[in-house]
Amino acid sequence: MSSAPSKRGSGVTPVIEVxxxxxxxxxxxxxxGVSIMAYRGEVIALIGSSGSGKSTMLRCINLLETPTRGTxxxxxxxIVFPQHGAQRQPIDRKKLRRLRARLAMVFQxxxxxxxxxxxxxxxxxxxQVLRKSRAEARDEAQAWLSRVGLYAHRHAYPDTLSGGQQQRGAIARALAMSPEVLLFDEPTSALDPELVGEVLEVIRNLADEGRTMIIVTHEMKFAAEVADRVIFLNQGVIEAEGYPEAVFGATTSDRLRQFMGSAYPLNGEQQ
Amino acid sequence: MPSFHLPPHRIVLLLIGLVIIGLMAINMRWDWIPAYRADILAGLRLTLVLLVTTSVAGFLLAVPLGLAQAAGPRPLAWLARGYCTLIRGTPLLLQLWLLYYGLGSLFPYLPGLRDSWLWPYLSEPWLYAFLALTLSFAGYEGEIMRGAFARVPKGELEAARSLGMHPLTTLRRIWLPRAVRRVLPTLNGELIIQLKATPLVATIAAVDMYAVFGRIRQETYIVYEPLLLMALLYLVLAGLITLAFHAVESRRSH
Incomplete structure (x- = not known):
């Protein structure tokens, strides 16, 4: 039911299937009971009020949290959960770590x-994980830092950088793993308003490259602009899902309308 | 740049200090020093060796003790916490005597031990001094490391985990260095306390610096001068420890 086709998404089998x-x-x-499918090259925005479970969902995908049940x-x-049931095949830890590295995460x-x-x-x-040589890792790190506009700051320690710079650095750190999927957990929520733009710009560029991304965000305008598909989570279930235009214009869900209206007065009618 | 300009009150204090030192040099007896120089140096060496070896070994034990309390499975955490509480809650002198007179007096009853190559070592007081000081340092630092491990933000460890890092790699590269950097200032004080705990080993006949000066006083009947020189030597050692830590901390302020 969640396999709605989208603008960028391609391929028959999803990269991620929840x-x-x-x-x-x-x-x-x-x-x-949440089900999500993400296809290669697709950008999915996970929205919802705090406590709706969107961050937990994202953390389950990177296996930072272990789902209680589901697949x-x-x-x-x-991977079938729970892992320690009678007939389950527990995934071995080494495999799990290799998997995590390919699903890089960017934190709030x-x-x-x-x-x-x-x-x-x-x-x-x-x-440490991909066993690259120092020289190779350094070359790549410098290339990624240039990509996010931080080459000049490569020898700086994080606490001397602004929040926006730190977050761009964190994105470079995730990219350095050549991940197949990028997971963003409210990447701009801890930033001062004037620093949000530079981080969103980097994420937007990654979306334009055709990277597969799942973004938990409060930036509705950004979600509408960048995402191929928006998923609205409410109290642990998917309340609405589809093209941004469809979801944001939706009148089918009272909760969504309430959410959009109260916290994020973006809809024209709300002005 | 610190200013080297001296205000008048400092000049006065400095002069008073110089006068006291001058009077001490002239009016007190220091003629015993050459005769005991070799003994003092030997005592100083044992004090230093005990300080360095027991704090290194103790710290190596403190890392798992702290880790077990901060993140270990519950039985292990309790065990580590119990150990730290026991060590921190009893006098070091008591621990030293329990090891030396208790453990040390049990060994002769073990069959075959007297004839083994271990025996000469087992009858050495410095072995028990090393054991007691190490276990004590481990107890105190274990508690400090527990706090340091716990205070490293979980997110930093999660970041490592989310990139597929092995837990041991995370410990070696992220968790431990972050925790150790946090305890460096505390460790400075702890090392000085450890230095000042070493004289206790004189009570089990290990000849450290304190024991040497005690003997000097008994043999020469000179009351104060050996004590003053000993105080100066401990002060210098403590100062050196602090200087070393300042050097380390300023070199890597991150």
Missing amino acids: NDVHKSFGQDEVLK LRLLDQE NFNLWPHMTLEANIMEAPI
Whole structure:
């Protein structure tokens, strides 16, 4: 039901297939059966109010969170949850790590490592995980830093950089893994308003390159502009899904209308 | 740039200090120093060796102790916490004596041990001094490392995890260096405390700097002068430790 065709998406099999995923923290069920398909080259925006489960959903895709039940198909690797059931085939940890590296994640709080220079931050995972040589990793790190406009700051430590610069650095760090999918977890939420633009610009360029991306965001205008498909999550279930124009113009969901109207008065009628 | 201009009150204090040192040099007895120079140096060496080896070994033990408490499975965390509480809650002197008189007196009853190559070492007081000081340092630093590990923001570790980094690589490259950098200032003070704990080993007949000066006082009947020289030597060692840490901290402020 979630395989709506989209502008950029191509290929028959999805790169990521989330099937009826549930996730509970203790008694609290945050995801109540979510299914998402992402095709190669597609940009998906996950929107919803805080507590709707959108970040948890994204973190499940990178396996930072383990779904309580459901199925994930990540780049041809199928994982059925719960992992320790009677007839389940538990995925081995090495495979899991290799998988994670191909689904690079960008966090709300950047999470650059403060004890390393920007360049070292970006070289770290390619050296330690992909076993690249230092020289190769450095060349690539410098290329990625140029891409996000931070080449001049490559020897700077993260805490000397602005939030926008740190986030662009974090994007470069993710890109250095040559991931097949980029996952963004509210990449601009921790930024001062005047720094949001530079980060969105980088993400927009990546979208134009045809990268597969899932973006959890509060930037509705940006989502409408960049995303091929918008998924609106509410209280752990998908409330609306489709082309941005369709979702943002939707009148079918009261909750969506409420959400759009209250937090983000972007719709013309709201003015 | 620090200014080298001296205000009048400092000049006065400086002069008073110089006068005191001058009076001490002239009026007190220092003629015993040449005779005991070799002994003092030997004592100084044992003090230094104990300080360095026990703090290095203790810190190596403190890393798993802290990690187990901060992130280990519950039984392991409890075990580590229990150890740290036990060590921190009892006097080092007691631990030293328990090891030396307790453990040390049990060894002779173990069959075959007396004839083994280990025996000469097992009867050396410095072995028990090393053990007690190491275990004590591990207990205190284990607690400090627990806090340091816990305070590294989870997001930084998640970032490593999300890039497919092996947990041990994450520990080696991210978690441990971040934690250690946080405890460097604390570690400076802890090392100085460790230095000042070493004289306790004199009570089990290990001849450290403190023991040497004690013997000097007994043999020469000179009361104050050896104590003053000893104080100066400990002060210099403590100063050197602080200088070393300042050098490390200013070299890498990140």
